[in-house]
Amino acid sequence: MTRSALTPVLAEASAAGRAVAAFNVIQLEHAEAYAAAAERVGLPVVMQISENCVRYHGALAPLAAATLAIADACSQPVVVHLDHAEDVTLVEEAVRLGLTSVMFDGSTLPDDENRSETRRVVDLCRAAGVSVEAELGEVGGKDGVHAPGVRTDPADAARFVADTRVDALAVAVGSSHAMTDRTAEVDTDLIAALRDSVPVPLVLHGSSGVPDAGLVAAVQAGMTKVNIATHLNQVFTRAMVERLEQSPTVDTRKYLGAAREAVTDEAARLMALLAHP
Numbered sequence: 001m002t003r004s005a006l007t008p009v010l011a012e013a014s015a016a017g018r019a020v021a022a023f024n025v026i027q028l029e030h031a032e033a034y035a036a037a038a039e040r041v042g043l044p045v046v047m048q049i050s051e052n053c054v055r056y057h058g059a060l061a062p063l064a065a066a067t068l069a070i071a072d073a074c075s076q077p078v079v080v081h082l083d084h085a086e087d088v089t090l091v092e093e094a095v096r097l098g099l100t101s102v103m104f105d106g107s108t109l110p111d112d113e114n115r116s117e118t119r120r121v122v123d124l125c126r127a128a129g130v131s132v133e134a135e136l137g138e139v140g141g142k143d144g145v146h147a148p149g150v151r152t153d154p155a156d157a158a159r160f161v162a163d164t165r166v167d168a169l170a171v172a173v174g175s176s177h178a179m180t181d182r183t184a185e186v187d188t189d190l191i192a193a194l195r196d197s198v199p200v201p202l203v204l205h206g207s208s209g210v211p212d213a214g215l216v217a218a219v220q221a222g223m224t225k226v227n228i229a230t231h232l233n234q235v236f237t238r239a240m241v242e243r244l245e246q247s248p249t250v251d252t253r254k255y256l257g258a259a260r261e262a263v264t265d266e267a268a269r270l271m272a273l274l275a276h277p
Contacts, residue, residue, distance in 0.1 A: 003068060004077035006101035006131035007167045009044045010201040010224050019219040019274040022046035022081065022203075023267055024229035026053055029260040030236070031067045035074040037267035043275050044077035045267075046101070046225065051085045060090065064097045079131075083227075091121055095128045103133040103170070118164040126165075133203055133225075135170040136160045151190055154197035161200055168225060170203040173218070186214050188221040195222025203227065208234075212273060219277040226274055235259075235266045 013020045025031045025047050038045040047067050054060045064080070071078035081101040082094040091102050104121040106114035118134045125132045136157055152171040161169055171194055173187045186204070194202055201224035207215060208231035215226060239262035243255040 002074075002078075003071040003098070003100050004044065004079050005129060006046065006079045006081065006133065006225075009046070009077055009079055010168060013044075013275075014201055014224045017220075018277065019224050019226050020044055020046055020079075021267070021271045021274050022048050022079075022083075022225055022227045023232055024048045024050060024053070024083065024227075025063065025067050026056070026233070027256070028063075028066050029256050030232075030263065031070045033260045033263040034267055035070045035076075035078065036264045037271055038074055038076040038078065040264070040268045041272050041275070042076065043271050044079070045271065046079040046081050047071065048081045048083040048103075048227070048229075049099075050083040050229075051087065051090060051105075054090065060093055061097060064094070064099060068098055081133075088117070088121060088124075092124065095125060095130050099130065101131040101133065103135070105135055107135045115160065115163045118166060122165050122167075131167040133168040133170060134160075134164060134166040135205070151187060152194065154190075154193045157194055158197045158199070161198055166200060168201045168203050169198055170205050170227075171198075173204070186210055186218045188217050191218055191221035191223060201225060208232075215270075215273060216277040219274055228270060232263055232266060236263050238262070 009020055023034050031047055034045050034047050049063055049067065057063055067080050071080050079101050080099045082091065082099050083103045084105040085091050085102055086105050091104060094102055102125060104118055106117045109117060122132045136152055150172055157169060157171060173190050202222055203225040204218055204223045205227050207226045207228045236259040240255045240259040243258035
């Protein structure tokens with residue numbers, strides 16, 4: 001297998017009643033860990049590079065090239081995804097570089113502008129065979145119309161998909177970005193209503209704050225893509241610190257390697273959890 005667009009990966013998962021895990025790439029070790037996890041459990045994975053991560057590195061191309069190379073060497077389907085992109089120019093660059101999916105985040109825009117800009121991104125990406133995910137309003141954890149506690153309306157979500165023709169939709173159902181404890185409660189009745197109203201796969205953002213039982217319930221109710229970032233960053237950091245405390249070293253391979261192994265184990269566990277709800 002090699003890199004894949006998001007649409008066929010989600011279609012297969014939806015037909016099987018499972019979800020696909022989407023994990024953020026920040027360092028090269030993250031991408032290596034996710035590929036190793038995908039190989040271990042025999043499942044597809046989405047590797048996401050966020051606009052914030054691009055800002056940190058100062059450019060998209062180097063990390064994208066490395067992630068695409070790892071995807072091409074993996075025996076399982078790998079979606080290489082630009083996440084939470086607010087800059088259409090960055091979307092255009094991602095398409096040129098060969099990324100297979102983008103999440104255009106127009107959630108802070110006025111509603112009419114969000115719909116028109118999202119449709120423009122869809123037209124651009126569809127011509128290149130690239131899938132598009134979008135967000136209606138803001139999922140919790142960011143200032144804006146979808147602060148924690150606000151929910152996506154199924155009828156509005158259906159209209160948004162009809163207006164924009166996106167391939168997947170992130171919805172607000174109780175999760176929140178950047179949570180460091182797993183205490184969020186997702187609204188499974190709303191997920192089911194959204195699943196019945198929206199003709200494209202649903203995406204759960206802010207899933208790091210959702211406990212295992214909540215993730216399983218969300219998938220059973222209709223979620224097809226589950227984004228997990230902060231939780232794996234915690235795993236990465238904890239393993240790195242523990243390795244340094246046990247055996248101080250200036251050899252970065254020692255502690256980054258320990259972090260990579262820990263993330264591989266947890267990513268594999270989460271992928272299997274989402275695939276067998």
